Amino acid sequence: MPVTLSLEGKVALITGGSRGIGAAAVRMFVEAGARVFFNYEKAKSAAEKLVRECGDENCAAMACNLEGTNTAQGLVAATIQRFGKLDILVVNHGIWPADDVPIDKMSVDQWRRTLAINLDSVFGLVTHSVAEMKKHANVKSPCHVVLISSTSGQRGEAFHADYSSTKGAVISLTKSLASELARNHIYVNSVAPGWVDTDMSRPALDDPAIAKEVLRPIPLGRPGTPEEIAAPILFLCTPHAGFITGEIFNVNGGAVLVG
Numbered sequence: 001m002p003v004t005l006s007l008e009g010k011v012a013l014i015t016g017g018s019r020g021i022g023a024a025a026v027r028m029f030v031e032a033g034a035r036v037f038f039n040y041e042k043a044k045s046a047a048e049k050l051v052r053e054c055g056d057e058n059c060a061a062m063a064c065n066l067e068g069t070n071t072a073q074g075l076v077a078a079t080i081q082r083f084g085k086l087d088i089l090v091v092n093h094g095i096w097p098a099d100d101v102p103i104d105k106m107s108v109d110q111w112r113r114t115l116a117i118n119l120d121s122v123f124g125l126v127t128h129s130v131a132e133m134k135k136h137a138n139v140k141s142p143c144h145v146v147l148i149s150s151t152s153g154q155r156g157e158a159f160h161a162d163y164s165s166t167k168g169a170v171i172s173l174t175k176s177l178a179s180e181l182a183r184n185h186i187y188v189n190s191v192a193p194g195w196v197d198t199d200m201s202r203p204a205l206d207d208p209a210i211a212k213e214v215l216r217p218i219p220l221g222r223p224g225t226p227e228e229i230a231a232p233i234l235f236l237c238t239p240h241a242g243f244i245t246g247e248i249f250n251v252n253g254g255a256v257l258v259g
Helices: 020-031 044-054 072-083 108-133 161-184 208-215 226-236
Strands: 011-014 035-040 059-063 088-091 143-148 186-193 248-251
Touching: 011 020, 011 072, 020 035, 020 044, 020 088, 020 226, 035 044, 035 072, 044 059, 059 072, 072 108, 088 108, 108 143, 108 161, 143 161, 143 226, 161 186, 186 226, 226 248
Parallel strands: 011 035, 011 088, 035 059, 088 143, 143 186, 186 248
Antiparallel strands: none
């Protein structure tokens, strides 16, 4: 009997779904049988193209700026209005300010904006999503939350203290929620990518000097692809991951081993 990763009958909300890891996850989740709602901020044409590719009976998108906690409730409500329920939350959106900034030169505005997008919005999304999940999650049909953290959240990243702090907090949030929500049949895990070939990282990867330093500590010697991150996200939401919660799933070519 073949082993399949099926999400038949499930409804997922994937943030930052128009490009990169998010778009790869949207495609895989739809292929696995889920109906998927995702948000985008500026990439309207990419979002519309993805919906057409996946089929509007299975996929829908809306523009939503996830900075702070205020818009999360509307996004969750739109998902339920479109597809009737919410079984899976994948929090994938975020920013990585590309310029190296020493901590004594980092502006309060940069610090607060990074936290607002990478952490405050996560709180808002989890709060409203979990409230819906608790209404129907059960032992035979559990719900799932997957938070995207980072290698940077585990080992730190010089001159990017704002980003690393948010991703470290996401890891702690994952562990706290996993123990809190297990009794409600809600699994909570984190996928921690390293360098991935996306629009956000492309400027750095296209610079030979920067790319050399980026690739040096990666044992596999290359960045990941969006699909290589999306596949573990999908796995963690299937019954095959039925005894996994509170896990930080490293998908970074072994980079976290090097330090």
